[in-house]
Amino acid sequence: MLLVSVTALAVTGAAVYLWQTTEEGRLPPKTAVILHAVNNNLVDLDIEFNPPKIISGDGSGGASRPSILKESFQIPVQGGGDIPAVMYRPRGEGPFPIVMYYHGGAFLEGYGSIDTHDNIIRSIASRSSSIVIAPGYRLAPEHVFPTAAEDSYSALQWAERNAESFHGDIDRITVAGDSAGGNLATVTSQIARDRSGPDIQAQVLFYPLTTFQDVPLASREVYDSGYYLLSRNVMYQARDGYTPEEWMWDHPYTSPLQADDLSGLPPALIITAEFDPLRDEGEQYAERLHAEGVPVRTSRYRGVMHGFVSFHEVMQSGRSGIQEASAFIRQANNEQLLFPDEFAVQVKQPPQGIDGVKEQTEAFAIAAYLLGRAGADIFSSELGE
Incomplete structure (x- = not known):
């Protein structure tokens, strides 16, 4: 029995070491294990990965979660149609701050929805003590630009008009989103500025897409394989589907990085990831905001x-990103935002100390779980046995 346990531990350790080694750099164990699982179809990319509860936790970091209510409904948009939406809100009379959350998914059918992003939406609602409204938006290739942008703005207008009915505070509205949704969040800020409202107090952008133009960006070249959950091929599909005509690539509502005027936009938090094709354009957009007088904080998670x-739920860095965003929203709600005088990207290191040991232990536990699911043959061949 002891020999079996030692052998299993050795195989698990060798597998994790192998998964950590990439041409682009050495990955932390937890990142390596999750990427291996996703890229080998051992778990679904829509975050339905449920490892044993002893290693997954609830994503709350041990903090008790306030009681929140969930409601699904439809929001009317231009042209007489409707888009689906979900709302998480605290119990009570409020009025509560409002967060409009726009989901990622390359603007394309089948790549993302309010359902695939429910864990982010729910966590931000719980941690920020805010009402979070997450609208869907009509997707390409059936619906091209500016449909998604106009749907996103229509949802913002709906929230302002109906805030009293769900105990929302229209004087404290934040927009947020990830990837394509990060693009829509900052584009919605531009539209609201250009059309005289609604007023937005802050924007939170997780690894946003900020340009459809062909510009030299090192991160797009280095991390374009798709192994890091976004490929050059998908980015081209997004451009061909959402912006099929070249003039659309230059529009400020698709490529805010190249917009002529970014002044007057809400204070921003921009979070990027080290191994991400969109890293450089997110950070360059932050720098442009700063240059145009928009207060901005920028964090790169290594x-x-x-x-x-x-x-x-399973990555400490992911929890840290959610916590940073939620703290930023709370500070905006309480008019307590502070920003550095000079532009700088604050680098967030992988978990260290006890947290680092915990991450590594969990990574090995998840790896053993995956090895058990996949069978020894696959991994024996990978290890050259």
Whole structure:
């Protein structure tokens, strides 16, 4: 029995070491294990990964969660149609701050929805003590630009008009989103500025897409394989589907990085990931905001991939990203935001100390779980046995 246990531990350790080794750099164990699982179809990319509860936790970091209510409904948009939406809100009379959350998914049918991003939406609602409204939006290729942008703005207008009915505070509205949804969040801020409202107090952008133009960006070249959960091929599909005509690539409501005027936009928090094709354009957008007088904080999380916040139940860095965003929203709600005078990207290191040991232990436990599911043959061949 002891020999079997030692052998299993050795195989698990060798597998994790192998998964950590990439051409782009050495990955932390937890990142390596999750990427291996996703890329080998051992778990679904829609975050339905449920490892043993002893290692997954609830994503709350041990904090008790306030009681929140969930409601699904429809929001009317231009052209007489409707888009689906979900709302999480605290119990009580409020009025509560409002967060509009726009989900990622490359603007394309089948790549993301309010359902695939429910864990982020729920966690931000719980941690920020805010009402979080997450609208869907009509997707490409059936619906091209500017449909998604206009749907996102229509949802913001709906929230302002109906705030009293769900105990929302229209003087404290934040927009947020990830990837394509990060694009829509900051684009919605531009539209609201250009059309005289609704007023937005802050924006939170997780690894946002900020340009459809062909510009030299090192991160797009280095991390374009798709192994880090976003590929060059998907980015081209998004551009071909959502912006099929080249003039659309230059529009400020698709490529805010190249917009002529970014002044007057809400204060921003921009979170990027080290191993992500969208890293550089997110950070360059932050720098442009700063140059145009928009207060901005920028954090790069080392050792993680595109979409890492979606894995916050099983990744400490994901939890840290959610916590940073929620704290920023709370500070905005209480008019307590502070920003550095000079632009800088604050680098967030992978978990250290006890947290680092815990992450590594969990990574090995998850790896053993995956090895058991997949069978020894697959991994024996990988290890050259």
